Amino acid sequence: MSSKIKIAIVDDELLFRKSIGFLLREEKNLAVVFDGGNGEDLLKYLGNKGNIRPDIVLLDVRMPVLNGVQTSKILSDKYPDIKIIALSVFDSEKFVEFMVQYGASAYLPKNSAPEKVIHTINQVHTHGVYFEPEILNIIMNMKRAEGSGRTKFSFLDLSDREVEVLHLICMQLSTKEIADQLCISERTVEGHRKKMLHKTKSKNVVGLILWGIKNQVISME
Amino acid sequence: MSSKIKIAIVDDELLFRKSIGFLLREEKNLAVVFDGGNGEDLLKYLGNKGNIRPDIVLLDVRMPVLNGVQTSKILSDKYPDIKIIALSVFDSEKFVEFMVQYGASAYLPKNSAPEKVIHTINQVHTHGVYFEPEILNIIMNMKRAEGSGRTKFSFLDLSDREVEVLHLICMQLSTKEIADQLCISERTVEGHRKKMLHKTKSKNVVGLILWGIKNQVISME
């Protein structure tokens, strides 16, 4: 009980991560040892031997460069002793599934109360994991699905070229305009779009766009 | 110099607005007197005579129920003495224009550093307004445009029915499916969509969806 719980915060929104740092510092048993804007920054920090190793990482699911899912995959592999608490504006089932599968010990919606965050941190530190009933429910369903068949995650894996096409789609360009821009056939563009619709399980571009935003493939700024 | 600057925070993300509250409380000359999740909450608070009137409102542009633009419109009308600082994840020109036109005294991107926020608050309190060079530039261009012709803002005004249709579009429904759901003709649905494309100056649904997200007509949760 003597030593503080060491926290790292990873979130792309500077003002948010600095602010929540102040919130956490209010708690006497917590110490914020790092904050950064993406997974890469965190891994760089951890790679440097001189730096203080955190006990718990507050990890935003949605980030540019290296997002929460990818980061927690690497984290739980290279640093299995560091606990991960996933932070997200969405309480989407998919994200819960992925974060849990890739080693998250808790899942917090971003409109949680500060007390809930503090509570979750303490629970994770003492008991290893902490999940709210609703989240637990999602996890149980997931386990059941895993047992019955093999879990398929085509998710989160758009190729570079597909992302490129998706960006042009977002600029309201038609297939022909995209083809001209990239100097490829319209059919190829159609092929890419179709592949993306399949990968994201979307019915049409609308679904694809919304998927892209949720997964931070598309940024709004 | 004796009395503190009284701040109200309005942002739909609970954790963010509570956190930034802690950040602001670190400053000895600042006092957070209110925080709420939307414009309506703020107006209710201000309507109650017993409550402490804030000097400055930190107002998120993007909120459900009553968004930043609508709120600042009402605020600057009913409480012209209260200064407004617009907060936004986007540094879109359109938002700057609207917020400034509707009475904002400053415009802060959400990935600003905490020091910048503190600085802006102090500047607004002592000098009335504070704009960064880039933002100032947008405002100057705006003024020029205003002089040459009349400014047209069809913006921000989708009818209830249009919003209803937009939500169904987001659910990846086709025109026919939407028509069935609402028990109206496909032509009517097409009419609504066309009207929305025009109002939002979009070329196709993709633009419409992105507009809807930026303007919080579409929520991602």
Next chain:
DNA sequence: AATTATATACGTATAAACACCTATATAAAA
């Protein structure tokens, strides 16, 4: 009283998106 915005709806077109199919070359992974 006259104007404006809204919701409704039809007709005729074209443009674009999406569904099926096949196929090849390349690079990475099992």
Next chain:
DNA sequence: TTTTATATAGGTGTTTATACGTATATAATT
């Protein structure tokens, strides 16, 4: 080495979306 994913590209066809009209009834505003 064989498989798998990717990027490329073609053919054919159907379904949707969008563009151009017009029109009417209603409620709100000036």
